[in-house]
Amino acid sequence: MRTRRGLCYPKATNDEESVRLLKKRKVELDGDFAGLRDFFDSLPDDLVLSVLCKLSSTAGCSSDFLSVVMTCKRLNGLGMSSIVLSKASRRMLAVKAKSWSESSHRFLKRVADTGNAEACFTLGMIRFYCLQNRGSGASLMAKAAIASHAPALYSLAVVQFNGSGGTKSDKDLRAGVALCARAAFLGQIDALRELGHCLQDGYGVKKNIAEGRRFLIQANARELAAVLVSCQAAAVPPSWLTWSPRRQGGVGDAGCPLLSDFGCNVPSPEPHPANRFLSDWFADRTGNVPGPGLRLCSHMGCGRPETRRHEFRRCSVCGAVNYCSRACQALDWKLRHKVECAPVERWADGNGDGDGEGL
Numbered sequence: 001m002r003t004r005r006g007l008c009y010p011k012a013t014n015d016e017e018s019v020r021l022l023k024k025r026k027v028e029l030d031g032d033f034a035g036l037r038d039f040f041d042s043l044p045d046d047l048v049l050s051v052l053c054k055l056s057s058t059a060g061c062s063s064d065f066l067s068v069v070m071t072c073k074r075l076n077g078l079g080m081s082s083i084v085l086s087k088a089s090r091r092m093l094a095v096k097a098k099s100w101s102e103s104s105h106r107f108l109k110r111v112a113d114t115g116n117a118e119a120c121f122t123l124g125m126i127r128f129y130c131l132q133n134r135g136s137g138a139s140l141m142a143k144a145a146i147a148s149h150a151p152a153l154y155s156l157a158v159v160q161f162n163g164s165g166g167t168k169s170d171k172d173l174r175a176g177v178a179l180c181a182r183a184a185f186l187g188q189i190d191a192l193r194e195l196g197h198c199l200q201d202g203y204g205v206k207k208n209i210a211e212g213r214r215f216l217i218q219a220n221a222r223e224l225a226a227v228l229v230s231c232q233a234a235a236v237p238p239s240w241l242t243w244s245p246r247r248q249g250g251v252g253d254a255g256c257p258l259l260s261d262f263g264c265n266v267p268s269p270e271p272h273p274a275n276r277f278l279s280d281w282f283a284d285r286t287g288n289v290p291g292p293g294l295r296l297c298s299h300m301g302c303g304r305p306e307t308r309r310h311e312f313r314r315c316s317v318c319g320a321v322n323y324c325s326r327a328c329q330a331l332d333w334k335l336r337h338k339v340e341c342a343p344v345e346r347w348a349d350g351n352g353d354g355d356g357e358g359l
């Protein structure tokens with residue numbers, strides 16, 4: 001009679017065999033891993049740096065980059081080198097207001113110190129408007145502007161037009177127009193629009209309506225092109241491109257599209273991460289107010305606060321909204337305000353169908 005411990009169950013022998021095989025496999029695997037480690041260690045720094053530079057310039061968000069450089073000491077050391085950080089993309093440096101901390105401040109400062117214009121501009125905006133460290137913020141924006149960073153040039157133009165951080169007498173319209181012209185030359189849409197309105201109004205520059213109109217045409221064309229490029233993968237709804245030869249003064253089409261001067265309905269442009277930070281900073285955090293009696297720019301994609309009372313221009317029709325610049329006013333008018341704006345007297349009369357230009 002055969003039992004479980006009989007010869008047909010050679011358990012002990014199998015165990016020994018399997019243990020031996022497992023040990024052998026472990027030795028092989030260890031050898032493989034050791035080989036891999038050796039292979040990575042043998043890669044020259046130049047090659048790893050070039051891969052990390054590519055990663056930092058194309059990262060969709062900061063975690064794409066940080067999750068890689070935190071995997072080992074070598075990647076961390078090379079990933080935080082100035083050559084890699086100087087290539088950091090706009091998206092990689094997009095900081096969220098709700099997760100702002102000392103460490104994110106230090107990281108942005110470290111990237112800005114490498115000469116990365118995007119980091120200089122973002123940190124400059126945060127320091128100037130949110131942390132109210134005007135001197136350091138303005139000099140960081142200037143550093144980015146010197147590197148021909150178009151949003152920084154435009155932001156400095158807004159500072160000059162408003163005399164932000166100073167008094168009313170610190171306004172320098174000519175300097176504002178000059179900075180705007182440099183940003184417009186680089187194709188910055190807000191700057192093109194601002195310059196167009198300045199020329200049409202003779203604000204800080206000799207009045208030239210035809211030239212102003214030309215800049216406004218260019219702003220609209222670039223705006224449309226930017227939307228078409230960003231939506232190439234998605235199907236473009238035909239309503240965005242509805243051509244209307246007459247300027248539409250009425251209510252915008254369904255879906256609140258941006259109605260350009262030439263009747264092309266396109267969605268509102270994506271705000272720069274620095275502007276989104278400003279909007280979120282003052283909207284989300286309790287206690288983060290610009291200061292007593294100070295207001296935010298009414299254009300939602302801007303987020304700039306006043307630095308002194310009555311700094312921003314008001315809508316001349318309703319007086320209920322205020323803007324840091326003509327570009328913000330023109331954009332918000334087309335995007336939103338034209339359906340809300342009504343003269344104060346008409347509100348009092350109960351007839352709120354005003355269609356003021358508001359510019």
Ligand SMILES: [Zn+2]
Binds near residue numbers: 324325
């Ligand atoms: Zn604004």
Ligand SMILES: [Zn+2]
Binds near residue numbers: 316320321358
């Ligand atoms: Zn208004």
